[in-house]
Amino acid sequence: MDQAPSVGKWLPAVALAWLIPGGGHFLLKRPGRGALIALSVVAMFLMGLMMRGFLFQPQGGDLLTTVIYYGGFIGDLMSGILYFITVWLGYAQPDVAGHEHDYGTKFLVAAGLLNILAMVDVFEIAAGKKD
Amino acid sequence: MKMNLSHFEASVLFALFTSIVLGIITKKTDRERVRYAAYCFVCFIAAIFGLGWLMYLGHG
Numbered sequence: 001m002d003q004a005p006s007v008g009k010w011l012p013a014v015a016l017a018w019l020i021p022g023g024g025h026f027l028l029k030r031p032g033r034g035a036l037i038a039l040s041v042v043a044m045f046l047m048g049l050m051m052r053g054f055l056f057q058p059q060g061g062d063l064l065t066t067v068i069y070y071g072g073f074i075g076d077l078m079s080g081i082l083y084f085i086t087v088w089l090g091y092a093q094p095d096v097a098g099h100e101h102d103y104g105t106k107f108l109v110a111a112g113l114l115n116i117l118a119m120v121d122v123f124e125i126a127a128g129k130k131d
Numbered sequence: 132m133k134m135n136l137s138h139f140e141a142s143v144l145f146a147l148f149t150s151i152v153l154g155i156i157t158k159k160t161d162r163e164r165v166r167y168a169a170y171c172f173v174c175f176i177a178a179i180f181g182l183g184w185l186m187y188l189g190h191g
Contacts, residue, residue, distance in 0.1 A: 036151055040149075043144075047136075047144065051134050099141075100135060103141040107141075107145065114152045117156050121156040
């Protein structure tokens with residue numbers, strides 16, 4: 001059975017990968033992959049903003065509302081520094097109808113979800129499970 | 132700055148960036164990554180056209 005890798009080995013890289021999309025790969029000396037991940041996540045996030053997507057806030061209620069709003073919030077948050085800068089600069093798009101806003105909202109969440117996949121990749125590289 | 136994209140344009144851009152990340156994280160060699168990213172992109176595009184036609188025909 002594989003022994004669990006030590007936290008100190010993977011945590012800095014995974015934390016950096018969350019905070020700066022692609023940063024974990026750069027730290028682990030995979031600049032090409034890091035650059036492509038950064039390009040993809042940043043482009044999706046910026047396009048989401050330019051389409052005036054809605055940034056989710058945690059909100060309770062019935063099960064579906066809770067899942068959507070908490071899930072969306074986590075997805076947005078996973079874009080790391082992009083999310084924090086956006087909120088810090090006062091971006092506050094209300095949730096309105098329209099396909100552009102809707103795509104924008106999905107792009108913002110998807111950027112965070114892609115960054116989660118990148119974080120998992122960084123973890124596997126840092127833990128020595130993958131090249 | 133505001134971006135006005137059609138359904139098709141937004142879907143293709145979504146497919147492109149998602150395919151790039153899926154290719155990077157799932158395969159071991161660069162060649163496999165490029166092939167898998169291209170495969171994912173083609174699947175996304177096929178799904179876009181398939182679902183588009185399905186909605187068009189289902190709409191009556």
